[in-house]
Amino acid sequence: MKSKAIDIIKEDLWKNNPVTVQILGICSTLAVTNIFLNTLLMGLGLTFVMAFSALTISLLRYVIPQRVRMMVQVLVISSFVIIVDLSLKTTVSHISRALGPYVGLIITNCIIMGRLEAFASSNKPGIAFLDGIMSGIGYSWILLVIAFFRELLGFGTVVGIQVMDPLMQTIGVTEGWTSWAFMIMAPGGFFMLALFIWVSNSMAMGHRNMEN
Amino acid sequence: MEYLSPITIFFAAIFTSNILLTYFLGMCSFLSVSKQIKTAFGLGLAVTFVLTITSALNYIIYYTLLQPFGIEYLRYIVFIVLVAAVVQLLEMFIQRFSEVLYINLGIFLPLITVNCAILGVSLFMIIREYTFLQSVFFGAGSGLGWLLVIVAMAGIRERLNEQKIPPALRGAGIVLIISGIMAMGFVGFSGIVQIQ
Numbered sequence: 001m002k003s004k005a006i007d008i009i010k011e012d013l014w015k016n017n018p019v020t021v022q023i024l025g026i027c028s029t030l031a032v033t034n035i036f037l038n039t040l041l042m043g044l045g046l047t048f049v050m051a052f053s054a055l056t057i058s059l060l061r062y063v064i065p066q067r068v069r070m071m072v073q074v075l076v077i078s079s080f081v082i083i084v085d086l087s088l089k090t091t092v093s094h095i096s097r098a099l100g101p102y103v104g105l106i107i108t109n110c111i112i113m114g115r116l117e118a119f120a121s122s123n124k125p126g127i128a129f130l131d132g133i134m135s136g137i138g139y140s141w142i143l144l145v146i147a148f149f150r151e152l153l154g155f156g157t158v159v160g161i162q163v164m165d166p167l168m169q170t171i172g173v174t175e176g177w178t179s180w181a182f183m184i185m186a187p188g189g190f191f192m193l194a195l196f197i198w199v200s201n202s203m204a205m206g207h208r209n210m211e212n
Numbered sequence: 213m214e215y216l217s218p219i220t221i222f223f224a225a226i227f228t229s230n231i232l233l234t235y236f237l238g239m240c241s242f243l244s245v246s247k248q249i250k251t252a253f254g255l256g257l258a259v260t261f262v263l264t265i266t267s268a269l270n271y272i273i274y275y276t277l278l279q280p281f282g283i284e285y286l287r288y289i290v291f292i293v294l295v296a297a298v299v300q301l302l303e304m305f306i307q308r309f310s311e312v313l314y315i316n317l318g319i320f321l322p323l324i325t326v327n328c329a330i331l332g333v334s335l336f337m338i339i340r341e342y343t344f345l346q347s348v349f350f351g352a353g354s355g356l357g358w359l360l361v362i363v364a365m366a367g368i369r370e371r372l373n374e375q376k377i378p379p380a381l382r383g384a385g386i387v388l389i390i391s392g393i394m395a396m397g398f399v400g401f402s403g404i405v406q407i408q
Contacts, residue, residue, distance in 0.1 A: 023384040027239040027328040078289040086285060101335030104288050108328040110240045185399055186234045190392030194385050201380035
């Protein structure tokens with residue numbers, strides 16, 4: 001049991017990571033990765049939805065008829081998304097507005113459906129909950145890395161604090177940091193993700209070569 | 213907010229604010245079904261069709277049922293169920309009336325329910341407070357924009373097979389880089405007209 005849990009953690013965080021290896025569910029969140037804080041909230045929301053829908057589906061796995069299971073999964077996911085959406089609206093309304101429709105789009109995020117179908121519907125609640133959390137984190141940390149670089153290059157800031165300007169001034173560039181507007185726009189997101197996949201694939205390949 | 217004519221929104225949705233290249237919606241099926249022009253075109257047509265119908269239906273339901281009763285927060289559930297229902301109905305309808313169309317389009321239909329572009333367009337039209345006509349044109353334009361990009365990508369990928377690509381970049385990596393370059397091209401349109 002314990003080793004299975006450790007395996008799940010390893011698989012979800014790196015070896016079989018939903019973003020870099022399976023390339024699933026990038027639609028709903030890639031769009032908000034130009035600001036670190038938004039991405040963090042989005043990742044937290046997704047992890048929450050993922051963990052609790054996995055738990056619910058796992059608890060109900062003997063009750064749900066096979067033929068309508070997709071519909072039930074979608075309904076469970078949407079209910080948790082509504083909870084996330086309402087709590088974001090009441091606590092951090094300005095970020096909720098910036099995220100726009102993307103919180104709602106967690107519903108159609110393929111990762112959640114994929115994990116529910118592949119794992120939660122045939123495993124015990126405890127382990128399904130863990131898998132939900134880990135897949136959520138495995139997904140979020142990559143987007144957070146992308147968001148970190150996009151924000152740093154696009155605005156010259158880290159979590160909203162200007163860092164590049166002082167840095168440039170200390171090395172003698174008086175006009176400060178010239179923001180890469182390109183990074184904030186959509187193409188920057190595509191290129192950053194492509195780079196990330198490139199690096200992680202190369203590392204996986206190098207690893208395999210060493211084993212052989 | 214100044215009023216935009218439906219025609220403006222239609223063209224803006226295709227070019228300046230392409231649903232795929234500026235909002236990243238519908239990426240999953242874009243990455244997996246863009247290997248051949250023929251299948252990409254079929255899926256694109258199906259998406260355009262479903263988008264136009266669901267944006268109209270979701271508009272009617274949102275403003276006649278959800279808003280008067282103050283239950284807007286239920287829109288996620290209602291929209292996704294409606295999208296699934298439309299796709300299901302469409303599948304039955306096509307199967308009944310056109311065997312040829314069913315063979316060409318049928319296999320893509322189940323994929324469409326989980327295409328984020330469909331739900332995304334419905335959510336965007338609510339947030340941007342479009343009128344009925346604006347919403348329908350926005351839906352149709354977004355669908356055509358999606359079709360345009362996926363067919364273009366399929367055309368590029370068909371030729372990519374013969375190229376030497378670094379092994380680690382094969383598959384999704386190179387597709388994302390090409391999408392990035394395409395997105396840069398589409399960003400060039402953005403001076404013409406802006407919808408948020």
